[in-house]
Amino acid sequence: MKPGMRIKGGDELIAAFRYCAEKVPDHARRTMQNVTDKIVILAKLQTPHDTGDLEDSIHKVVNRGERGRLEIDIVGGEGLDYAAEIDQNYSHMGIGPGTFAKMEANPGIDIGEDFIGRAVDFYAEKLPEEIFQVTMQTIAATALGDDK
Numbered sequence: 001m002k003p004g005m006r007i008k009g010g011d012e013l014i015a016a017f018r019y020c021a022e023k024v025p026d027h028a029r030r031t032m033q034n035v036t037d038k039i040v041i042l043a044k045l046q047t048p049h050d051t052g053d054l055e056d057s058i059h060k061v062v063n064r065g066e067r068g069r070l071e072i073d074i075v076g077g078e079g080l081d082y083a084a085e086i087d088q089n090y091s092h093m094g095i096g097p098g099t100f101a102k103m104e105a106n107p108g109i110d111i112g113e114d115f116i117g118r119a120v121d122f123y124a125e126k127l128p129e130e131i132f133q134v135t136m137q138t139i140a141a142t143a144l145g146d147d148k
Helices: 010-046 053-057 083-092 097-105 115-124 127-140
Strands: 059-064 070-075
Touching: 010 059, 010 070, 010 115, 010 127, 053 083, 070 115
Parallel strands: none
Antiparallel strands: 059 070
């Protein structure tokens, strides 16, 4: 017989730790994907409108980096020669009829330059809190969060 002690409920606690270790990263990744989707939607909404090609070009690119780490990039303007000019200098170019109509249809939305950067900034403050909430919900779903 091995000397030592056993804590009652230890197996349940170990199972809960293992569940959290597995599920929290999955839930955090899903939250990052969801927030990135919201960033893309907001960036498209903030993009000046002419033909719609610039808005349509904005999308997320999901990759796995070293050791399988999730990497999400938001890109736009690929293949469009004017994309950088619109993103950096739109306020000096004058509002076109497509953008004017978009502004009228979306009051309160700042349509103009730095559309992706502003969308990222808007959600950057919210992401840590959303990941924290998802982590707490995961823990609450286990024996670790059982207050009974």
